[in-house]
Amino acid sequence: MVSKKKIYILSIAGSDSSSGAGIQADLKxxxxxxxxxxxxxxxxxxxxxxxxxxxxxLNPDLVIDQIKxxxxxxxxxxxxxxxxxxKVLSKKISSFLKKFKIPIVVDPVFVSTSGFEFIxxxxxxxxxxxxxxxxxxxxxxxxxxxxxxGLKIKNNLNKTKESLYFLYKKFQTPILIKxxxxxxxxxxxxxxxGDDIKMFKHKRVDIGEFHGTGCTLSSAICFxxxxxxxxxxxxxxxxxxxxxxxxxSKSSNSKGYLCH
Numbered sequence: 001m002v003s004k005k006k007i008y009i010l011s012i013a014g015s016d017s018s019s020g021a022g023i024q025a026d027l028k029x030x031x032x033x034x035x036x037x038x039x040x041x042x043x044x045x046x047x048x049x050x051x052x053x054x055x056x057x058l059n060p061d062l063v064i065d066q067i068k069x070x071x072x073x074x075x076x077x078x079x080x081x082x083x084x085x086x087k088v089l090s091k092k093i094s095s096f097l098k099k100f101k102i103p104i105v106v107d108p109v110f111v112s113t114s115g116f117e118f119i120x121x122x123x124x125x126x127x128x129x130x131x132x133x134x135x136x137x138x139x140x141x142x143x144x145x146x147x148x149x150g151l152k153i154k155n156n157l158n159k160t161k162e163s164l165y166f167l168y169k170k171f172q173t174p175i176l177i178k179x180x181x182x183x184x185x186x187x188x189x190x191x192x193x194g195d196d197i198k199m200f201k202h203k204r205v206d207i208g209e210f211h212g213t214g215c216t217l218s219s220a221i222c223f224x225x226x227x228x229x230x231x232x233x234x235x236x237x238x239x240x241x242x243x244x245x246x247x248x249s250k251s252s253n254s255k256g257y258l259c260h
Contacts, residue, residue: 007035007226008074011219012067012093013082014043014055014109014118020211020257021113026080026219028260033223033241038074040066042084043118049211049257052116060089064096071100078102078226080219081131083109085119090127094134103136103225107218110144113211121147132171136225139218140167145177153180164192174231176221178214189217189239193231200235202243212258217242 009030016022023039030037042063046053070076079102084090097104108128111117119127128148132138142154148170149163160180167175174193183201191198220238229237248259 007078007223008038008076009035009219009223009226010038010040010067010070010074010076010079011082012040012042012063012079012084013107013215014045014085015041016212017044017046018048018211018257020049021215022082022212025212025215025258025260026082028258029216029219029241030223032260033220035223035226036074037219038070038076040070042082042086042089047112047114047116049113051114052112052118055085055118057086060086060092063089064092067093067096076100076102078222079104080222081106081135082215082218083118084127084131085109085123087123087127087130090130094130097134100134103222104134105137105139105218105222105225106131106135107139107214108144108148109214110147129171132173135171135173137174137176137221137231138167138171139176139178139214139221141178141214142180145175145180153177160190161192161197164190164197168192168194176235178217189235191232191235198232200239202239213242213246216245216258216260 011026014022016024027037043057045055149166151163153159153163164175176191178189179187180190185204186201187204189200220241221234224234224237245258
């Protein structure tokens with residue numbers, strides 16, 4: 001058994017050949033925060049920040065075998081789930097993870113930063129129902145929340161709240177919609193935990209579109225939950241980490257890729 005001194009996280013997600021998003025973003029995030037990130041790769045992509053050229057999905061049994069091998073040898077304290085574009089695999093993952101009482105953060109990936117849709121919409125909705133069964137938090141972006149709720153919410157706070165209530169009722173777990181509401185120069189992530197709506201605001205970092213920010217935020221939240229922080233504190237700490245990464249990226253001219 002590997003030593004328990006570090007915080008061990010399992011990332012279940014797709015591989016990004018540019019190392020900007022997916023498994024690679026989770027690895028860089030967790031390692032830079034002082035944790036240790038293990039992986040179960042669901043798919044292999046040929047992509048960069050501008051386009052996804054090709055995707056190859058791994059056999060669901062191989063994905064589950066990866067998860068099993070990790071859980072047998074590591075004291076995993078948190079699980080982050082990203083790209084799973086197969087409802088059969090989603091069901092298998094859900095069934096396997098039900099025995100583990102550790103925080104699971106699901107980042108319900110539907111489309112790449114460049115606009116490539118990884119999964120057909122009806123399969124996507126079914127997959128997310130399975131994956132949310134044991135989740136501590138779901139972190140859709142605006143587009144993903146609109147697909148899952150059927151509501152147009154961009155820059156509309158009332159519609160955002162309506163979407164959050166709908167998604168919470170559907171998935172029975174807290175929902176954090178990322179960058180959902182723009183207020184002058186502020187960008188807001190909006191959480192509904194079943195009791196209250198909470199808004200987390202930050203000043204817009206004027207550096208254009210960056211690849212992998214959603215993966216980075218959700219894996220950082222998972223790390224802090226695994227470290228024993230409550231949900232709101234985990235979100236605050238993860239947002240602070242993401243903003244510092246964006247500011248480092250701005251100063252280093254990293255051409256659309258985050259400096260973790």
